[in-house]
Amino acid sequence: MLVLTSALVVALAGFAASAMRRVPAGQVYSLYRRGKPLRLLQPGTHWVLPGLDRIGHRIDLAGQVLRFEQPQTDSHELRGTVYWQVLEPERADAVIDEAAQLIRRSALDALSVEPTPTAADRRDLGTRMKQAINGVLRERGVMVTRVELEIA
Known part of the structure; x- marks a missing residue:
């Protein structure tokens, strides 16, 4: 017992x-x-x-970092860092596994419509890229907080 x-x-x-x-x-x-x-x-x-x-x-819910590289047609290579964050987890739950891919694809799509940027264009291109990515991700509860570009 x-x-x-x-x-x-x-x-x-x-x-x-x-x-x-x-x-x-x-x-x-x-x-x-x-x-x-x-x-x-x-x-x-x-x-x-x-x-x-x-x-x-x-x-x-803390910030996330995603790095990417884009080879350009001439001898330059464009590298970037995207800082993003989940703001609405209830919306982001459905796409959280694909968030990094969505950000990378949106960033590379934004770069593909631009001619090869110069060093002076980096900040303006980073701002436009941030707006383009946020346009895709904002309704999914994810927001890009900063984009840093580097032209090598």
């Missing part, structure tokens, strides 16, 4: 430990049940149903 009781206590403790999720500050977790989004877990400790609920995405 004592063995059965202690086994039951251990099983309940294991179940309780697996049902507890701790979300660190500066992050949001998306909770999925049966493959469908259920809710967002804000920073803190939360109870979930083990086996039914799973964490879909761990969304970092």
Whole structure:
């Protein structure tokens, strides 16, 4: 009887430990049940149903950095850094896995319509690029905060 009781206590403790999720500050977790989004877990400790609920995405609310390179037709190479951030995690949850690809594609598309920029054009091109990328991403809850370009 004592063995059965202690086994039951251990099983309940294991179940309780697996049902507890701790979300660190500066992050949001998306909770999925049966493959469908259920809710967002804000920073803190939360109870979930083990086996039914799973964490879909761990969304970092702090700034993210993406670097890219674009070879130009002449001997110049354009490198850049895009600083971006998730502002609305409920919107960004659906595209968070593709956010870096969307930013890179939007940045390279913005560069492809421009002639080869000179060093003097970098700041103006960076501003236009930031606006073009934000035009694509803003409705998805993601915002580009800064674009830095370097012409080599």
